[in-house]
Amino acid sequence: xxxxxxxxxxxxxxxxxxxxxxxEAVKLFKSSPATIRRDFMELAESGQVQKVRxxxxxxxxxxxxxxxxxxxxxxxxxxxxxxxAVSMIKTGDIVFIDGGTTTFNMAxxxxxxxxxxxxxxLRLASALEEKKSDAGWEIYLTGGFLYTKSGILxxxxxxxxxxxxxxxxxxxxxxxxxxxxxxxxxxxVVDMERVMINNSDRTVxxxxxxxxxxxGLVKVCGLDRISVLITDSSRESKDYLLxxxxxxxxxxxx
Amino acid sequence: xxxxxxxxxxxxxxxxxxxxxxxEAVKLFKSSPATIRRDFMELAESGQVQKVRxxxxxxxxxxxxxxxxxxxxxxxxxxxxxxxAVSMIKTGDIVFIDGGTTTFNMAxxxxxxxxxxxxxxLRLASALEEKKSDAGWEIYLTGGFLYTKSGILxxxxxxxxxxxxxxxxxxxxxxxxxxxxxxxxxxxVVDMERVMINNSDRTVxxxxxxxxxxxGLVKVCGLDRISVLITDSSRESKDYLLxxxxxxxxxxxx
DNA sequence: TCAATAGTAATCATAAATAATCATAATAAA
DNA sequence: TTTATTATGATTATTTATGATTACTATTGA
Numbered sequence: 376x377x378x379x380x381x382x383x384x385x386x387x388x389x390x391x392x393x394x395x396x397x398x399e400a401v402k403l404f405k406s407s408p409a410t411i412r413r414d415f416m417e418l419a420e421s422g423q424v425q426k427v428r429x430x431x432x433x434x435x436x437x438x439x440x441x442x443x444x445x446x447x448x449x450x451x452x453x454x455x456x457x458x459x460a461v462s463m464i465k466t467g468d469i470v471f472i473d474g475g476t477t478t479f480n481m482a483x484x485x486x487x488x489x490x491x492x493x494x495x496x497l498r499l500a501s502a503l504e505e506k507k508s509d510a511g512w513e514i515y516l517t518g519g520f521l522y523t524k525s526g527i528l529x530x531x532x533x534x535x536x537x538x539x540x541x542x543x544x545x546x547x548x549x550x551x552x553x554x555x556x557x558x559x560x561x562x563x564v565v566d567m568e569r570v571m572i573n574n575s576d577r578t579v580x581x582x583x584x585x586x587x588x589x590x591g592l593v594k595v596c597g598l599d600r601i602s603v604l605i606t607d608s609s610r611e612s613k614d615y616l617l618x619x620x621x622x623x624x625x626x627x628x629x
Numbered sequence: 630x631x632x633x634x635x636x637x638x639x640x641x642x643x644x645x646x647x648x649x650x651x652x653e654a655v656k657l658f659k660s661s662p663a664t665i666r667r668d669f670m671e672l673a674e675s676g677q678v679q680k681v682r683x684x685x686x687x688x689x690x691x692x693x694x695x696x697x698x699x700x701x702x703x704x705x706x707x708x709x710x711x712x713x714a715v716s717m718i719k720t721g722d723i724v725f726i727d728g729g730t731t732t733f734n735m736a737x738x739x740x741x742x743x744x745x746x747x748x749x750x751l752r753l754a755s756a757l758e759e760k761k762s763d764a765g766w767e768i769y770l771t772g773g774f775l776y777t778k779s780g781i782l783x784x785x786x787x788x789x790x791x792x793x794x795x796x797x798x799x800x801x802x803x804x805x806x807x808x809x810x811x812x813x814x815x816x817x818v819v820d821m822e823r824v825m826i827n828n829s830d831r832t833v834x835x836x837x838x839x840x841x842x843x844x845g846l847v848k849v850c851g852l853d854r855i856s857v858l859i860t861d862s863s864r865e866s867k868d869y870l871l872x873x874x875x876x877x878x879x880x881x882x883x
Numbered sequence: 884t885c886a887a888t889a890g891t892a893a894t895c896a897t898a899a900a901t902a903a904t905c906a907t908a909a910t911a912a913a
Numbered sequence: 914t915t916t917a918t919t920a921t922g923a924t925t926a927t928t929t930a931t932g933a934t935t936a937c938t939a940t941t942g943a
Contacts, residue, residue, distance in 0.1 A: 377648055377650055377681055377682065377683040377684055377686075378681065378682055378683065378930070378931095379648065379681035379682070379683075379686060380648050380681075380686075397890080397891095406931080406932085407931070407932045407933080408890090408891095408932085409892095409931070409932055409933080410930080410931055410932070412890095412891075412892085413930085413931085428889090428890065428891085428939075428940080429889080429890065497751070497754055497755060497758065497770065498755075500751055500775055501751060501752075501755050503777075504751060504775060504777045504780055512777075513774065514774070514775040514777065515772070515773065515774055515775065515786070516751070516770065516772055516773065516775055516782055517772045518769070518770055518771045518772030518773070518782075518786075518787075518790035518791075518793075519769065519770065519772070520767065520768070520769055521754055521758065521768040521769065521770055523757075523758045523768065526758055528770055528772075532769070532772075532790060532793055533772075536772035536786060536790055537772075539772075539786055632919095632920070632921095651900080651901095660921080660922085661921070661922045661923080662900085662901090662922090663902095663921070663922055663923080664920080664921055664922070666900090666901075666902085667920085667921085682899095682900065682901085682929075682930075683899085683900065683930095
């Protein structure tokens with residue numbers, strides 16, 4: 376049996392949202408544990424299954440994420456932060472959601488209420504499209520050049536497209552935040568985020584503890600433009616949070 | 630056995646959506662491994678199969694289209710038409726691809742050469758993003774409101790976003806074509822298609838035989854604006870095709 | 884806490900598949 | 914016919930996948 380064929384069958388076994396052990400797979404495909412492990416590893420690396428001791432499990436809810444480095448998208452902290460962020464959204468809201476990994480997790484928890492979502496993330500839009508809310512989320516995508524590496528739309532067309540909208544809330548990912556402001560690593564991303572900040576009533580920054588006290592290539596804006604910071608608690612970031620606390624309106628720790 | 634004959638048989642074997650190993654093919658066609666490999670390579674280069682170690686797989690074998698109603702997208706006719714359409718694309722081209730089901734199939738066959746693709750189809754963009762061409766397709770998405778039912782971007786923002794671009798080739802799906810012109814069922818879709826036609830050097834209509842002689846809610850344009858019609862042959866549509874034939878520059882029947 | 888067990892990762896030799904090269908056979912063009 | 918072109922199959926070196934062995938690590942239960 377071909378390697379690829381075997382891997383397809385593994386995925387098939389897991390399609391029902393189940394679990395497949397190394398031993399079972401060895402019997403099923405008549406190969407050695409080493410080979411099965413290698414298959415499992417590859418499938419896990421490409422994000423198609425999740426590795427557990429003794430075998431692999433289906434990715435279940437997040438199984439439709441189309442990108443490789445899925446692990447990065449699914450950390451417990453980021454999910455908590457995302458959950459807290461969506462709880463701020465009320466019926467009738469118009470929200471900007473930018474293209475970061477933290478904000479992407481919001482897709483899983485968005486309540487099925489009437490809201491309008493404006494985003495430059497192809498992946499977020501795809502995820503929301505597949506969920507097909509009953510209440511009918513209205514989804515608006517910005518145009519522009521598609522960065523296939525990160526699945527987000529950037530560039531002048533994306534910016535001018537985004538500038539057409541105004542929102543109640545903007546949810547942003549950052550690469551760092553300190554007492555002077557928020558940072559990100561790409562100029563094009565920063566340009567988009569600035570438009571979101573300027574065109575929304577309130578700006579919510581979603582940053583896990585690893586971002587606290589860190590910087591980035593470009594400063595997006597000062598803390599005075601930030602309404603809410605949602606982060607998770609950790610011992611190391613505690614001191615830094617105190618410094619930031621005074622610059623912003625509200626701090627949510629999850 | 631002729632080379633062409635053999636390659637057709639290979640494709641037949643894969644029609645069911647499975648894999649074919651080099652060894653199996655060697656026995657089946659009584660040729661040498663070298664020849665079979667060359668066949669596999671050619672078929673893979675033209676995008677008709679996917680190469681895996683030890684053999685080839687059908688394009689459908691592992692490619693997971695992100696939406697439910699896959700069947701509709703995969704009819705043999707539409708695939709043939711799509712294949713013929715992509716063969717028109719050359720290195721350096723800038724192409725519009727609209728959001729229909731026929732045009733969507735082009736994603737599977739797009740050659741890995743340097744081209745720029747402008748589309749209002751979220752699903753096409755997602756599919757291309759996942760394929761991650763080596764040569765680096767540049768993908769541009771129009772902005773606008775996302776119709777989750779069909780996964781396409783429409784509305785005034787989509788239009789103005791699209792109007793920024795100019796292409797060599799525009800590939801359009803239609804709901805019908807007759808001797809007077811082409812038709813579609815949604816005003817918003819027609820608006821987008823008109824922009825594509827106006828902003829491209831050549832317009833290619835992709836319509837399977839069920840569309841020939843049919844109409845739709847809105848007329849998009851007359852046949853004089855159409856450069857090429859790609860369709861599949863069928864007894865019923867033959868007479869109608871003769872009428873249409875004179876209105877357009879070129880007719881490709883697959 | 885400790886071993887006992889089960890699962891894993893790392894290494895390596897082997898086997899298999901592939902790409903590259905070449906000579907030959909089949910085909911098409913002059 | 915002769916020549917040029919293309920397809921084929923054999924050979925080779927190279928790359929890649931595999932399974933056995935071993936050492937390592939996590940989990941379990943006393």
